Every structure is written in C-alpha cells, then in structure tokens.
Amino acid sequence: MIEAEGLSLFLGENRILKDVNFRLEEKALILGPNGSGKSSLLKVLSGFYRYKGSVKIDGKELMRDVRGYTELSTNLPEAYYLARDVDDLISIYSEIKGSDHETFLKMMEETGVNFKKRSLFSLSLGERTLTLTALAFSSKPKVIAVDEPFENLDKNRKKIVIQWIRKYGKEGFIVTHEIGLLKEFDTWKAYLMIEGRLYGPVTIIDLMSSKLVKGRRDDSLLELKIRQEDYSLIKEEGEENEILDLNHVYDYI
Numbered sequence: 156m157i158e159a160e161g162l163s164l165f166l167g168e169n170r171i172l173k174d175v176n177f178r179l180e181e182k183a184l185i186l187g188p189n190g191s192g193k194s195s196l197l198k199v200l201s202g203f204y205r206y207k208g209s210v211k212i213d214g215k216e217l218m219r220d221v222r223g224y225t226e227l228s229t230n231l232p233e234a235y236y237l238a239r240d241v242d243d244l245i246s247i248y249s250e251i252k253g254s255d256h257e258t259f260l261k262m263m264e265e266t267g268v269n270f271k272k273r274s275l276f277s278l279s280l281g282e283r284t285l286t287l288t289a290l291a292f293s294s295k296p297k298v299i300a301v302d303e304p305f306e307n308l309d310k311n312r313k314k315i316v317i318q319w320i321r322k323y324g325k326e327g328f329i330v331t332h333e334i335g336l337l338k339e340f341d342t343w344k345a346y347l348m349i350e351g352r353l354y355g356p357v358t359i360i361d362l363m364s365s366k367l368v369k370g371r372r373d374d375s376l377l378e379l380k381i382r383q384e385d386y387s388l389i390k391e392e393g394e395e396n397e398i399l400d401l402n403h404v405y406d407y408i
C-alpha cells in the first residue's frame with residue numbers, strides 16, 4: 156500500500172505539491188494539466204526528492220525507513236542516467252533491482268525497437284518511451300510510478316503499452332495526458348492533479364461522463380479549487396460524447 160498524508164514538496168521558492176493525501180492499494184491514473192505536479196509526485200515516490208509530510212510504502216516512511224526499496228519501479232528517465240547503452244542498463248538493473256533480462260528482451264521484441272549498442276538518448280522519442288517503460292516493468296515490480304508511457308507512441312505501440320500496464324505492477328500511479336485511452340481503463344480509478352493538489356479518486360467510468368461546474372454542489376463527485384474558485388465535478392447522465400466532456404474539464408484548468 157502507498158499512502159500520503161499532508162505531503163508537500165518545495166523546489167526552490169515554489170511549493171509544487173500542496174497537502175497531498177491518498178491511500179492506494181491498486182493501480183490508478185493521474186490526469187491533469189501541464190505543470191500541475193504529476194511528475195513531481197512520481198519523483199517523490201521514486202525517492203528523488205525530500206518532502207514534507209508523510210509518504211509510506213507498505214507502512215514504511217519513504218524518506219526515513221526505506222533504503223534500496225526494490226519493489227518500486229519507474230520509467231522516469233532520471234532513474235536511467237547510469238549507463239553507456241541500453242544493454243548496460245538492463246545489466247545494471249538486473250543486478251540492483253532484479254530486472255529480468257529475458258522479460259525485457261521479450262518486451263522489446265514485441266515493440267520491434269532495435270536497442271542493441273544504442274544509448275538511451277540516441278533512440279527516437281517513441282523508442283525511448285518504450286525502452287524506459289519496458290525497463291521499469293521488467294523487474295516485475297509491485298509498485299509502479301509510470302510517467303506518460305504513451306508519449307510519442309504510434310497507435311499500435313500504444314496498444315502494446317496498454318497490455319503492459321494492465322499486466323505489470325499491483326499498485327501505483329500512471330500519469331497520462333491521453334484521455335482518448337481512458338476507456339481502456341474504465342474500471343480503474345483516476346486522480347486529478349491541479350495546481351499541486353491531488354483530487355480523487357473517481358472511477359474512470361464516472362469521470363468520462365462528468366462535467367465541471369462552478370461552485371459547490373451536493374451531488375458532486377469531487378470538489379476542486381482552481382485559481383482559488385470552487386468547482387464541482389458532477390455526473391452528466393446520458394451524455395453522448397463522454398470524451399468531449401472530459402476535455403471540457405481541461406478547459407477550466
């Protein structure tokens with residue numbers, strides 16, 4: 156289980172995450188506009204930043220009690236700066252995280268990416284996304300912190316990654332801007348990150364047929380603050396184009 160209580164993150168002068176609270180025992184998506192703090196939350200979970208408040212994984216405070224936690228895996232590029240080429244990376248990660256070489260090779264074969272003797276940063280953007288995500292999942296982690304796994308991918312490669320996300324990891328967050336793919340995860344829950352605050356969870360099926368209205372409402376699924384104004388996410392029964400409605404949510408933020 157991953158849980159956060161009163162989690163805040165300061166970078167330089169700025170408070171990037173503001174009193175974030177959640178308790179997660181499954182995989183969930185995080186949606187939200189650019190610069191809202193999604194990747195920063197994944198970086199906190201991956202141990203890159205010191206934070207204020209509490210973040211626990213399986214009851215252990217991340218910053219204090221967790222050293223060399225191997226159950227969590229991320230595709231954040233910062234985790235993979237170590238090596239000369241992708242072959243080196245998988246060797247290093249086999250050693251320190253128990254990544255399985257065979258699983259990685261099989262995943263890469265599915266994608267058709269030729270990574271042999273290639274540095275991560277010589278790969279195309281889509282190839283790099285696939286390689287980082289395969290590296291993250293090849294340790295068969297319990298906890299995942301996956302950032303934009305569909306970025307720069309073509310339609311077929313997105314389908315492959317959807318299968319990986321369904322298969323790997325028991326709990327954790329997947330950050331995405333791909334609202335067109337939400338229906339693939341309709342039984343999952345989602346959180347919204349807005350201005351450093353995390354709202355949710357709300358089921359994706361509800362989210363896909365919701366709209367955002369100004370003010371507080373008794374029937375709201377979520378109450379949000381955007382630029383210091385109150386908004387409510389409410390269910391819009393019988394809407395024909397759910398995805399457009401979710402886009403509408405983005406119109407406000």
Ligand SMILES: Nc1ncnc2c1ncn2[C@@H]1O[C@H](COP(=O)(O)OP(=O)(O)OP(=O)(O)O)[C@@H](O)[C@H]1O
Nearest residue numbers: 166167169171187188189190191192193194195196
């Ligand atoms: N090292 C840093 N120092 C200062 N500010 C930072 C630093 N890293 C990120 N930020 C700022 O923190 C805010 C949140 O960034 P973050 O990368 O978490 O956003 P995001 O929601 O993942 O955005 P995107 O969807 O664009 O990837 C942004 O305003 C960003 O400029």
